[in-house]
Amino acid sequence: MFHRRAHLSKILGTLALTLLVGSFLLVSTVQSESSSNRNAQLPPIAGDLLRGRTVIIDPGHGGWDPGARGKNVIEATINLEVALKLRTWLKMAGARVLMTWNHPRAIPATRKYRVYERSHWINAQHADVLIDIHCNSGPAAFKNPQTFFWEGSASFHLAHDVQEELQFFTHSHRDVKRINQYVLKHAHIPAINVEIGYVTNPHEERLLMTSAYQDELTWYIFVGMERWLVKGRWPPGMLDAPPPTDLLVR
Numbered sequence: 001m002f003h004r005r006a007h008l009s010k011i012l013g014t015l016a017l018t019l020l021v022g023s024f025l026l027v028s029t030v031q032s033e034s035s036s037n038r039n040a041q042l043p044p045i046a047g048d049l050l051r052g053r054t055v056i057i058d059p060g061h062g063g064w065d066p067g068a069r070g071k072n073v074i075e076a077t078i079n080l081e082v083a084l085k086l087r088t089w090l091k092m093a094g095a096r097v098l099m100t101w102n103h104p105r106a107i108p109a110t111r112k113y114r115v116y117e118r119s120h121w122i123n124a125q126h127a128d129v130l131i132d133i134h135c136n137s138g139p140a141a142f143k144n145p146q147t148f149f150w151e152g153s154a155s156f157h158l159a160h161d162v163q164e165e166l167q168f169f170t171h172s173h174r175d176v177k178r179i180n181q182y183v184l185k186h187a188h189i190p191a192i193n194v195e196i197g198y199v200t201n202p203h204e205e206r207l208l209m210t211s212a213y214q215d216e217l218t219w220y221i222f223v224g225m226e227r228w229l230v231k232g233r234w235p236p237g238m239l240d241a242p243p244p245t246d247l248l249v250r
């Protein structure tokens with residue numbers, strides 16, 4: 001009797017442990033499935049279409065200069081986070097990526113990284129393209145990213161390709177715009193500035209602070225840049241082949 005009761009409690013104990021472990025596994029499976037599903041929305045990057053290309057990313061502001069202020073975050077923080085994610089996509093596609101600054105403490109808190117210093121450094125690198133990353137500010141209702149250029153058809157087409165992807169991503173009709181901005185104006189290479197959204201819009205500020213949103217946002221910026229960078233670089237034989245029409249439909 002004693003023996004059977006002990007046996008029963010042992011079975012019950014094992015059962016409880018099994019249920020506990022089972023439910024833990026279930027929870028962790030569900031969690032890992034949902035996070036892998038989210039990542040699965042971003043297509044894998046195949047090949048190295050950008051091999052041999054050098055991209056400079058210039059996250060706006062930094063150090064003593066916070067840029068625009070949202071309720072919970074300063075622009076410079078978001079600019080850097082987004083720039084680093086964009087760098088990851090570009091590197092995955094084979095590009096060499098340089099950044100004017102790449103760490104929260106890269107510019108001392110007492111110092112302003114001035115635009116003419118950035119321009120001087122940028123022009124010394126002999127890169128293929130420059131992308132500035134900024135956040136916009138304005139009335140609380142203003143929202144969505146917008147891509148700017150100064151002049152030249154190369155910069156215009158680059159801005160256009162990036163903005164078209166951002167329009168698709170945000171369902172907005174915001175178009176590219178010319179802007180008289182020091183770094184763009186003095187760059188000796190095609191150059192754009194992506195104002196990635198409004199930190200002064202509470203909803204968009206929250207999105208811009210979200211890692212998953214930054215992943216998607218930078219994916220679309222990357223796709224626009226890659227489109228522009230690979231144009232004219234197709235092997236001649238491929239130009240004669242009919243396009244894979246199924247890939248042209250979204």
Ligand SMILES: [Zn+2]
Pocket residue numbers: 060061067068075134135
């Ligand atoms: Zn700015």
